[in-house]
Amino acid sequence: MPASSLLLLCLACAPPRSSRITIGAKNFTEQVVLGELLAQEIEAVTGERVDRRFYLAGSYICQQALVSGRIDGYAEYTGTALTAILKQPLPQVGQRDAATVLRRVSDLYASKYQVSAGPPLGFEDTFAMVVRGDDARRLGLKTISDVAGMLDPTSQGRDVGHPALRLAWRLGVGYEFEERPDGLKGLEAAYGLMFAAPPRVMDLGLLYRVLAEKQVDMVAGNSTDGPIRALGFVVLEDDRHYFPPYEAVPLFRDDSLQRHPGIRIAEDRLAGKVTADDIRAMNDAVDGQHRDVGDVVREFRGKRGL
Structure with a gap:
């Protein structure tokens, strides 16, 4: 039985949620x-303990947990919600501004699932095509188009020391990115990317390790990942604007908001409070410095006066 089926079975068989609010999360830092x-x-607003149900695999499992009532809410990204969960086509380039995408996502969640999208937390975590810093400097790579113009899967990995020579590069991706409508297939088509072999598909936590060890030459990571800066990697510009906005927003069931009005107050207190630099720093504190996530978040909240 596939792992996703087992997870769904576990969710279906889990005991009903308690009277306490339950927050979910996917399985990355x-x-x-x-x-x-x-x-x-x-907890700070209500004075009541909140249950955590973290590491729920990917977007699909979190969505199933939300609509089934096993969790009351979790944080999602608007572009992910639009394409991977709500199954909408990628919007036209002129309709990819953050406000338009958020409005579309909010309307669909409300009408289809009786779920409310709260105010954005303040940052966007877009997909990021990441390469080693020394490769970017040596080859003059700044955009995804720069890489596409140098890829040749028949070149046997020869260096671009001469304009006639091309690269046979290998790509590493997470499980979701390979299948998502805003993922690999569309990206390859938009840029004409030709890699030397099918992508290596792996857990998100392994992407930067295999890139550093030169087992792959590019990975599809996330723009707020801590290791990018820590390891001197470079994010290539999405110069053809393939990816939609990915604002982080809280999602909560409407019935949960009615039963627990403190959730709305907490959402409003957090609105716009988290910058991209903030989340990178917290990601790195947990991943790179191996600090307890509760301590890291408490420290951040203290600095923000929350």
């Missing part, structure tokens, strides 16, 4: 940070 942030802020 930033999601756990955001889940803890929501949980701590709700």
Whole structure:
């Protein structure tokens, strides 16, 4: 039985949620940070303990947990919600501004699932095509188009020391990115990317390790990942504007908001409070410095006067 089916079975068989608010999160560091942030802020507002149900695999499992009532809410990204969950086509380039995408996402969640999208937390975490810093400097790579113009899967990995020579590069991606409508297939088509072999698909936590060890030459990471700066990697510009906005927003069931009005207060207190630099720093504190996520979030909240 596939792992996703097992997870769904576990969710279906889990006991009903308690009277306490339950916050979910996907299975990577930033999601756990955001889940803890929501949980701590709700606890501060209500004075009541919040249950955590973190590491719920990917977007699909979190969505199923939300609509089934196993969790009351979690943090999602608008572009992910639009394409991977709500199954909408990528919007036209002129309709990809953050406000338009958020409005569309909010309307669809409300009409289809009785779920409310709260105010954005203040940062965007877009997909990021990441390469080693020394490769970017040596080859003059700044954009995804720069890489596309140098890729040749028949070149046997020869260096671009001469204009006639091309690169046979290998790509590393997470499980979701390979299948998502805003993921690999569309990106390859938009840029004409030709890699030397099918992508290496792996857990998100391994992407930067294999890039550093030169097992792959480019990875599809996230723009707020802590290791990018820590390891001197470079994010290539999405110069053809393929990716939609990915603002981080809290999602909560409407019935949960009615039963627990403190959730709305917590959402409003967190609105616009988290910058991209803030979330990178918290991600790195948990991943790179191996600090407890609860302590990291409490420290951040203290600095923000929350």
